[in-house]
Amino acid sequence: MSKTLNLKLKIWRQSGPHAQGAFLEVDANDIPEDASFLEMLDIVNERLIADDVEPITFGHDCREGICGTCGVMINGQAHGPEKATTTCQLHMRKFNDGDQIVVEPWKATSFPVLKDLMVDRRAFDRIVEAGGYISAPTGTAPDANEIPIPKEVADSSMDAAACIGCGACVAACPNSAAQLFTSAKLHHLNVLPQGQPERWRRTEAMVETMEDFFGSCTNHGECHEACPKEISLDFIAFMNRDYVRAKITNRSLASQ
Amino acid sequence: MVTLDAKIPDGPVQDKWDNHKFSVKLVNPANKRKFDVIVVGTGLAGASAAASLAELGYNVKVFTFHDSPRRAHSIAAQGGINGAKNYRNDGDSVYRLFYDTVKGGDYRSREANVYRLAQVSVDIIDQCAAQGVPFAREYGGLLANRSFGGAQVSRTFYARGQTGQQLLLGAYQALAGQIAAGKVTLYNRSDVLDIVTKDGAARGIVVRDMLTGQVHAHSAHAVVLATGGYGNVYYLSTNAMASNVTAAWRAHRKGALFANPCYSQIHPTCIPASDEFQSKLTLMSESLRNDGRIWVPRDHDETRAVADIPEDDRYYYLEEKYPAFGNLVPRDVASRNAKTVVDEGRGVGPLKNGVYLDFAAAIARDGEQAVRERYGNLFQMYERITGEDPYSVPMRIYPAIHYTMGGLWVDYNLMTTVPGLYALGEANFSDHGANRLGASALMQGLADGYFVLPYTIGDYLAPKLGEAALSTDDPAFTDAIQAVDNRTRRWTSKKGGTHGVEYYHRELGKIVWEYCGMARNEAGLEKALSEIPALREEFRKNVKVLGTPDGINTMLEKVNRVDDFMEFAELKARDALHRAESCGGHFREESQTEEGEALRDDEHFAYVGAWEWNGDDQAQTLHKEALNFENVALTQRSYK
Numbered sequence: 001m002s003k004t005l006n007l008k009l010k011i012w013r014q015s016g017p018h019a020q021g022a023f024l025e026v027d028a029n030d031i032p033e034d035a036s037f038l039e040m041l042d043i044v045n046e047r048l049i050a051d052d053v054e055p056i057t058f059g060h061d062c063r064e065g066i067c068g069t070c071g072v073m074i075n076g077q078a079h080g081p082e083k084a085t086t087t088c089q090l091h092m093r094k095f096n097d098g099d100q101i102v103v104e105p106w107k108a109t110s111f112p113v114l115k116d117l118m119v120d121r122r123a124f125d126r127i128v129e130a131g132g133y134i135s136a137p138t139g140t141a142p143d144a145n146e147i148p149i150p151k152e153v154a155d156s157s158m159d160a161a162a163c164i165g166c167g168a169c170v171a172a173c174p175n176s177a178a179q180l181f182t183s184a185k186l187h188h189l190n191v192l193p194q195g196q197p198e199r200w201r202r203t204e205a206m207v208e209t210m211e212d213f214f215g216s217c218t219n220h221g222e223c224h225e226a227c228p229k230e231i232s233l234d235f236i237a238f239m240n241r242d243y244v245r246a247k248i249t250n251r252s253l254a255s256q
Numbered sequence: 257m258v259t260l261d262a263k264i265p266d267g268p269v270q271d272k273w274d275n276h277k278f279s280v281k282l283v284n285p286a287n288k289r290k291f292d293v294i295v296v297g298t299g300l301a302g303a304s305a306a307a308s309l310a311e312l313g314y315n316v317k318v319f320t321f322h323d324s325p326r327r328a329h330s331i332a333a334q335g336g337i338n339g340a341k342n343y344r345n346d347g348d349s350v351y352r353l354f355y356d357t358v359k360g361g362d363y364r365s366r367e368a369n370v371y372r373l374a375q376v377s378v379d380i381i382d383q384c385a386a387q388g389v390p391f392a393r394e395y396g397g398l399l400a401n402r403s404f405g406g407a408q409v410s411r412t413f414y415a416r417g418q419t420g421q422q423l424l425l426g427a428y429q430a431l432a433g434q435i436a437a438g439k440v441t442l443y444n445r446s447d448v449l450d451i452v453t454k455d456g457a458a459r460g461i462v463v464r465d466m467l468t469g470q471v472h473a474h475s476a477h478a479v480v481l482a483t484g485g486y487g488n489v490y491y492l493s494t495n496a497m498a499s500n501v502t503a504a505w506r507a508h509r510k511g512a513l514f515a516n517p518c519y520s521q522i523h524p525t526c527i528p529a530s531d532e533f534q535s536k537l538t539l540m541s542e543s544l545r546n547d548g549r550i551w552v553p554r555d556h557d558e559t560r561a562v563a564d565i566p567e568d569d570r571y572y573y574l575e576e577k578y579p580a581f582g583n584l585v586p587r588d589v590a591s592r593n594a595k596t597v598v599d600e601g602r603g604v605g606p607l608k609n610g611v612y613l614d615f616a617a618a619i620a621r622d623g624e625q626a627v628r629e630r631y632g633n634l635f636q637m638y639e640r641i642t643g644e645d646p647y648s649v650p651m652r653i654y655p656a657i658h659y660t661m662g663g664l665w666v667d668y669n670l671m672t673t674v675p676g677l678y679a680l681g682e683a684n685f686s687d688h689g690a691n692r693l694g695a696s697a698l699m700q701g702l703a704d705g706y707f708v709l710p711y712t713i714g715d716y717l718a719p720k721l722g723e724a725a726l727s728t729d730d731p732a733f734t735d736a737i738q739a740v741d742n743r744t745r746r747w748t749s750k751k752g753g754t755h756g757v758e759y760y761h762r763e764l765g766k767i768v769w770e771y772c773g774m775a776r777n778e779a780g781l782e783k784a785l786s787e788i789p790a791l792r793e794e795f796r797k798n799v800k801v802l803g804t805p806d807g808i809n810t811m812l813e814k815v816n817r818v819d820d821f822m823e824f825a826e827l828k829a830r831d832a833l834h835r836a837e838s839c840g841g842h843f844r845e846e847s848q849t850e851e852g853e854a855l856r857d858d859e860h861f862a863y864v865g866a867w868e869w870n871g872d873d874q875a876q877t878l879h880k881e882a883l884n885f886e887n888v889a890l891t892q893r894s895y896k
Contacts, residue, residue, distance in 0.1 A: 002530065002606075016807060034530040036641075042535055042758070049756040049811075054803045057810055059323065061496040063536050065637065066421055067327045082640075089640045114467060115808040122444070125324050129436040133429035134388045138308040138706045141379070141386035145343065148397025158390035158415060161422055165326060188425075189388050 002034040005092055008100040009044065011056055014113050017120075021113070023102075024056075033093040037080060038063060038070060040092055041103075058117040065089040065228060068164035071171070072117045073104040078168035078226035086166065086228040106171035110178075110213045121167050123213040124181060130209035131202035132185045134194050147193050160187035162229045172226035175215035180223035182210045183239035184231045190242060200246040200253075207243045258513060258868055260881045263667040264368045269354075269887050273372040276668065277711050281718035288313030291717050292476040292725050294461055296448045296503050298325030300420070300698060301681025302482030303427035304705030310439035311430075312710055317474055318431070319446045319463060321498060321813075326428040329484060329496040330701060333420025334541035334634070336404055336412035337698040339381035340374050344401050348409040350374045356407055357696060358888045360586055361661070361689020362840035362856060364516070364864070367887055368668060369686045376707040377699050381413055383706055387426040391415050402543060403584070404694040412695040417541055417633045423698055427705070443474075447813060449740045451479060451507045451677065454732040458677035459725070462733075462740045466813060469806040471741045473733040475725040477717055478676045480709065481507060482701075485660035485682040487520060489821045489828060490773070491765020493657035494526060494539040500817040501824050504664050504683050512672035513866040513879060515685035516662035517824065518832035521692055521841045522774050523658030524590035527641055527651075528610035537656035538641055540613075540634050542694050545583045545590070547618035547627065548651070550574050552602040552611050562612070562649055573597055581895040588691050588841050588854070589895060591655035595774050596852070598654070610652035619647065655774065659697060661688040661841060662831075665866040665881070669712035670704060673866075676716060680704040685864065690840025745805050747815045753800025757814045760795040764818070767791065768825050772832050777845040781833040788829060792822040827867055827876060834878065837861045849892070858890050 007028040014021030026048075031040050038060050045055035060070040065086040072087055074080035080090045095101065103117065111119040149157075161184070169180035186203055189195035195202075217236065224233045265276040283291065291314050295306040298320040306318040322328060340353040353374035358365060385391060385399070391413050392400040401410040415422035434440040443463065450462040452473065460475035486501040487493040508514045525540045554571045573593055575582045583590075594611050597603070604610050619627050624647060628635070635646045642652070664672045664679035666686055671678050681701035688696065726732065767787050771780035795818070803809045838847040838854035839861070847855045862883050867876035 032531050032533060034643075035533055036535075039533050039535050043533055046756060046758060049800060049802065052800075052802065055756075055811060057808055061322070061327060061498050062329060062332045063497060064332050064538050065640075066332050066418065067329070067496065069322065069327050084636075085640060089637070091640065091643070093643055118808065121323060125326075125432065125442075125444075128429060129432040131436075133433040134386065135433060136383070136386035136430075137311040138304075138383060138430075138710065139379075141382035144341070144381045144385035144391075145398050147385070149393055150397050151393045151395050154390050154393040154397075157388070158422070161390050161415075161425060162418060164421075165324065188390065192388050192390070194386055194388050 002032045004030045004032050005095060005097045007031060007095065009103060010100065011103045012105055013056065013116050015115065017112055017114055031092055033091070035092050036063065036088055037074070037090040037092065038088045056117065057115040060088060063088040066164060068166040071106060071166045071168055073107065073171060075102050078106070078172040079228055084228055084230050106167050108170045108176035110176060111167055111170060119167070124165050124167065126213065127178070127182055127206050127209050128185060131198065131205040132189070134189055135198060136194070149193060153191055157188050157191050159232065160184040160235055163231050164229060166228065168226040168228060169223035170214060172222040173215070174220060174222065175218055177217040178210050178214035179217040179236045179239065180227060180231055180233070182206055183235035186239050186242065187235040190238070199242070200249040203239070203242045203246040204250055207239065258673050258879060260513070260665070260866060260879050261667065262366065262881055263669060264366070265668065269367055269371045272368050273375055280712060280715035283714045283718050283721070285313055287721055289315060290721065291315065292317065293478050293480060293713070294319070294474055294476040295480045295482060296461065297328065297482035297484065297683070298322070298428070298431065299328035299330035299482060299484060299681060300424055300427055300701030301683070301705045302328070302480070303424065303431045304702050305480055305482060305680055305709050306440055307427060307430035307434050308706050308710045309713070310434035316434070316440045317443065317476065318440055319443045319448055319461070321445060321447050321466060323444055325431055325442065325444070326425060328424060329499050330424045330698070331421045332496065333698055334417045334539070335543040336402060336414035336419045336695040337380065337423060338404070338411050338695045339377045339413055339699070340411060341378055341381060343399060344410045346409045348411045350378070352409065353377060353411065355888055357687070357693055358689065359893065360691055360693040362691050362854070362893060363689065363858070363862065363885065363888070363890045364839050364883065365687055365689030366883060367885060372708065373687050373700055373703050376703045379707055380699060380702045384423055384426050387430060389415060389422045389426045402546065404543060407693065417631065420698055423702065427702070448503045449506065449816060450736050451503070451510045452732055452736045453510050453674060454726055454730065456511070457675040459732060460728065462736045464740065464744060467808060469804070469809065471737050471744065473728040473737050475728050475733065477720055477725050478678065478713060480678040480680060481664065481683050482680040482705065483683045485663065486517070486824060487657045487660050489764070489825050490657045490769050491762050492529065492534065492537050492769070494523060494537050497536060500820065502817050502820045504679070505820040505824050507664060507672065507674065507677060509869050510674060511869065512674045512677060513665040513868050514662070514827060515665035515864050515866040516831065517828040517867070518772070518835055518842050519661035519690050519840065520657055521587060521659040521661060522591040522655040524587055524594060524655050525613065525653045526656035526658070527638065528605055528607065528654040538637070539656065539658060540638060540651065540653060542587065544613060544631060544634060547630065548583065548613040548615050549617055550583050550611055550613055552597045552604060556601040571597070571602065578895045585895045586691060587694065588843070591774060592843060594655050605652045610654040612650035613653045614650035615646060616650070659692055661685065661690060661692055665864065669715060670709055671716065678709060678713065680709060690842055744812065744816065747799070747801040747812060748803065748805050750801070754798040756800055757811055757818050760791065760799055761818045761821070763791055764788070764821060764825055768828065772829050775843045775845055776832050778833065781829050784829040785826065785833065788822065788826045795822060830875065831865055831867065835861055835865060856892070862890070
């Protein structure tokens with residue numbers, strides 16, 4: 001049996017999207033330090049259920065740090081204190097016995113709270129639907145090796161494509177901006193040869209959809225600090241450059 | 257009375273799919289918009305099917321219980337996807353991939369399906385590259401490959417350790433394009449709780465809106481289930497927390513035969529459990545076995561630190577027993593051998609519940625940087641979970657439930673025994689036999705969704721031109737809505753209760769793992785068959801579900817799923833009991849070779865066991881689809 005911790009939790013509870021929320025203060029004693037943060041919440045929930053209290057609702061699924069479903073503010077930090085780590089991969093050995101831990105949902109107007117710690121992130125899907133794809137209907141593809149892609153380009157695309165869409169970037173941003181997410185989606189496709197035909201259309205549409213939902217970027221860099229996949233701020237610069245070019249290119253295309 | 261007709265086309269195996277594509281009925285491009293198709297699930301199979309059907313012109317409604325289609329558990333697949341491209345010039349071919357898959361499946365899969373899978377594997381790689389999946393590349397810009405558990409050629413394509421994520425994003429993005437185009441309607445946070453049939457055919461589904469709790473119905477000309485596997489019947493598995501058997505099980509109760517439920521795959525390279533509270537097990541890609549060496553101390557009472565154990569005192573049991581394949585033996589062989597050494601008391605780690613996977617040799621040979629480039633994210637994940645650095649101490653691994661080869665019985669068209677109801681990906685049974693080869697799950701999910709269903713669904717729909725989908729006002733729908741609503745409300749209206757849902761799920765998992773896990777025997781399975789119904793009865797009587805059904809209620813979502821697992825587990829044990837042979841992931845202790853390897857009984861068990869639901873109070877009836885091997889000779893697998 002591993003070492004255990006006694007913790008004092010302050011957890012946000014809110015029964016529905018329009019309900020008034022409040023903090024629940026609860027002692028979480030005898031938490032094994034090998035437990036993940038979500039397993040700690042599981043243990044707390046089992047104890048609440050034993051006391052006939054409805055368990056705390058939080059988003060989670062794969063618990064391997066890849067699906068992007070989980071994510072809460074832990075002591076004011078998106079996904080908590082460990083760098084490059086999702087909430088499900090954060091383990092209790094990162095905390096000390098006696099710590100107070102404040103747990104809140106992502107705080108952003110575009111991610112409304114659904115219940116307790118669970119939020120609605122559909123705005124991200126709207127951004128992708130605006131153009132975050134390469135139109136290649138099934139069956140139309142040429143042989144995969146017909147289009148060589150320099151390794152550096154494929155690697156750079158992959159660096160951006162590693163985004164898990166958890167929303168920590170938005171939650172960490174004082175402006176609730178979604179530049180890091182959107183730029184990662186754009187960079188993934190915009191650097192690839194396959195992504196060129198729709199590049200300018202994609203960039204304009206996705207950036208403008210992003211602006212419909214989210215705040216503006218003022219270069220704080222908090223998004224990158226919070227990102228569990230360490231998505232680079234450089235992608236935002238690429239996106240801004242591409243957006244300017246897209247505005248010019250698309251205008252000249254439109255005038256033809 | 258159901259008769260199983262697999263509808264395997266005539267002709268040599270190489271020509272079956274081409275002949276079939278020519279002989280199936282087509283729906284004229286202008287008429288496709290007159291058909292509605294429901295797709296349940298947005299993993300690789302569901303998202304690729306939904307996108308491809310919409311591209312063809314069908315009206316598609318797609319359902320997921322996630323907040324976004326991109327979160328389906330396909331996203332967690334790490335290692336890669338097979339494709340018989342032979343880019344490495346190392347002797348690969350469609351035929352070899354076919355042969356390896358049939359052999360790897362321990363001769364319990366359908367040859368025709370497997371051959372088709374191998375054929376379309378090459379198209380999948382093309383399709384994904386065209387979508388912008390950032391596959392690993394060589395410096396010359398061409399695609400890189402790696403070899404993968406059980407294969408002697410390098411045919412696995414990969415995107416770092418996140419191949420599933422990248423393939424799913426490709427399919428999700430294709431789906432997003434079709435949503436934007438208005439050809440797909442997405443219903444997220446929607447739990448599919450029943451399949452609606454009328455006159456024996458599938459007509460639609462009953463869905464609970466997980467935000468409002470409202471139960472409503474959707475109607476269509478055909479229903480496609482791409483709802484994944486049943487690994488969570490074990491409670492602890494590498495599946496995501498919400499992965500469940502519900503849609504498939506509800507289909508089974510409506511007449512779809514369930515095939516080979518006893519087959520489940522144990523993945524050899526997972527992180528051992530650390531305590532009782534553990535909610536799930538984490539898989540480390542088995543690509544790690546390419547460079548990691550598996551060993552345990554020879555001495556059961558070894559107390560020295562790892563670095564102080566000399567080579568001679570290390571038991572590299574796979575390399576010693578299987579010199580040709582070594583650490584790359586198939587998953588079932590690797591898993592059972594790990595169990596053997598741990599059961600012998602040679603296990604490592606604080607609970608002595610693991611074996612070492614050691615990268616010291618690879619780091620010495622290729623340098624730490626090269627190892628970091630190949631497995632960096634996996635090493636990082638391991639360190640986060642265990643607090644140990646695998647660059648300096650060997651990883652500890654142990655097998656865990658990972659994939660389920662059984663599933664809804666489907667014919668060559670991927671249609672279940674319910675007309676108009678299809679099952680794709682892990683939800684069906686057809687391609688992996690009794691054991692799945694590494695990097696073949698992604699391949700099969702995408703094969704079914706991109707390249708099989710879009711061809712075969714037309715054969716069912718074409719004659720229905722002009723028929724409207726059944727109105728959701730029809731009693732078939734209203735009755736089903738009422739039944740689902742009653743079932744759901746029953747849980748919360750019940751007062752009292754002793755334990756929450758987790759408790760019962762955990763108890764169920766213990767039974768299934770103990771008696772129907774890595775090794776099974778008659779006495780144990782009999783025991784499971786008496787314990788599962790008893791637990792189910794107690795669960796139904798005493799489970800505590802708090803809150804209201806009218807809104808988000810995670811306990812309620814889970815209780816329905818566990819309820820279905822409770823029924824499913826019994827069928828799984830019954831299937832395992834009836835199959836008195838060992839094959840692939842199904843190891844019956846009564847049926848093994850002198851060396852302790854799985855011993856098949858082809859004379860009596862070379863068939864698919866498909867079970868028919870007979871109602872709540874009666875055991876299912878077994879139907880058999882004989883497996884005919886015209887191309888691959890049945891041999892005892894040997895990886896020596």
